[in-house]
Amino acid sequence: MTDFLKDGGKTLIDLLKTQGIPAITTSLGKLSADSNEPWQKALLKLGVNLVSKHGPEGLDLLEAVVAQLQSGKSIDLSALSLQEASDLLAVMQRREAETRNQVALYTQMVVEALGKVLGTLVSILFKGL
Amino acid sequence: MTRSLLAFLILSLGVAGCGTLRDPAVYATEIQYIDMTVSRGAPAVHRLLSTSCACAAGDPVVWTSTVEGFSTEDCEANAVWYRTYLARWPWHVAMMRYNGGLIETDPGEIPEVPSTCDLSAPVETSGGAS
Numbered sequence: 001m002t003d004f005l006k007d008g009g010k011t012l013i014d015l016l017k018t019q020g021i022p023a024i025t026t027s028l029g030k031l032s033a034d035s036n037e038p039w040q041k042a043l044l045k046l047g048v049n050l051v052s053k054h055g056p057e058g059l060d061l062l063e064a065v066v067a068q069l070q071s072g073k074s075i076d077l078s079a080l081s082l083q084e085a086s087d088l089l090a091v092m093q094r095r096e097a098e099t100r101n102q103v104a105l106y107t108q109m110v111v112e113a114l115g116k117v118l119g120t121l122v123s124i125l126f127k128g129l
Numbered sequence: 130m131t132r133s134l135l136a137f138l139i140l141s142l143g144v145a146g147c148g149t150l151r152d153p154a155v156y157a158t159e160i161q162y163i164d165m166t167v168s169r170g171a172p173a174v175h176r177l178l179s180t181s182c183a184c185a186a187g188d189p190v191v192w193t194s195t196v197e198g199f200s201t202e203d204c205e206a207n208a209v210w211y212r213t214y215l216a217r218w219p220w221h222v223a224m225m226r227y228n229g230g231l232i233e234t235d236p237g238e239i240p241e242v243p244s245t246c247d248l249s250a251p252v253e254t255s256g257g258a259s
Contacts, residue, residue, distance in 0.1 A: 038238050083213045083242055090217065090239040093224040097235060100228060 039094040046087040053081075157231050164222050167214065174211050175248060178204065184246035215249060216242040 035041050046065075050058035061079055065088060068075045075092070077085040178184075178192075182204035185191045192204040223236035 042239050082209055086213050086217045086221065086242070087239075089221060090224075093221065093228060094239060096228045097224065101235070 037095075037098065039091045039098070042087065042091045042094065046084065046091065049087065050080075050084060053084075151229070153229075153231060156229055157226070160222060160225050160229070160231075164218075167218060171211070171214055174207050174214075178207055178211060178248055182208070184208070186246050189244045190246050211248070212245070213242055216240050 035044065047062045050062050052058070054061060065075060069092075075088060077088070080088065177199075181194060181196045181199045182192050183195050185193070190208075192201065192208045194201045194204050217240060220236055220240050223232070226232045227234070227236055
C-alpha cells in the first residue's frame, strides 16, 4: 500500500491540483490502468467522488486520508458521508484481506520449511539418545 | 544440541501463537451485536423513505420530502444511509469476519453502491430485523 500511496496517491493529488476536476475522468483511466490491485482502483474512484462532490475541500479530504493511510494511523471518518466512509473502509478492508492472504501463504511456506527442519532435528536427537 | 533443539521448539511455539490478538468468541459476538444494531434500524428507515419521501430518477437520483416536519435533507441523508446499507453492509460485515479470521471464504471485491430510487426490502444478515 505504501508504495502506491507514495506514488499513485501523490500523482492523483498533484493531478487534481494542477489540472482541475474536469480532467480527472480522462486521467483516471491511465492511473487505473497502472493500478495493480482492485483496492487501488477503488481508492482512485473515492478520490474522484470526493473532489466531484466537495470540490477543493474534497481534495483536502483526500490528501488527509492518504496521509493517514501512509502513516498507518486510524482514519477520521467524521468529514465523510456514509457512502464515502464505506468506500474508504472497503479499500482498507480489501487491502488487509490481500495482505492476510499473502501472509497466510508465506506462513504456510515457513511452517512447511520449519516442519522439515524440525523433523530432521528430532530424528538426530533420537539417534543421539 | 539438545539446547539448540529446545530453543528451536520454544521459538516455533512462540511463532505459532503470534496470530491471536482477540478472543474469537468475543470478537464474533461484537460483530454480531454491531450487525444487529445496524440491521434492526433498516426497516424503520425503509418505512420512513416510503412514506415521507419521493424519489425522482436520474443520475444522481433526487430525493425530496413529501410531509411536513421531515426535510428534503433528511430524505437525502436517509436515502444515502439506506442504499449504502443495502449495497455494502453485509459485505463489510463479511470482510470484518474474514479479516478477523472467523470465516475462511473471501467475500470478494467491493460491491457498487447504485444510485437508484428502488427501495428493496432490507437485507437479512445475522443481525436480523425486528
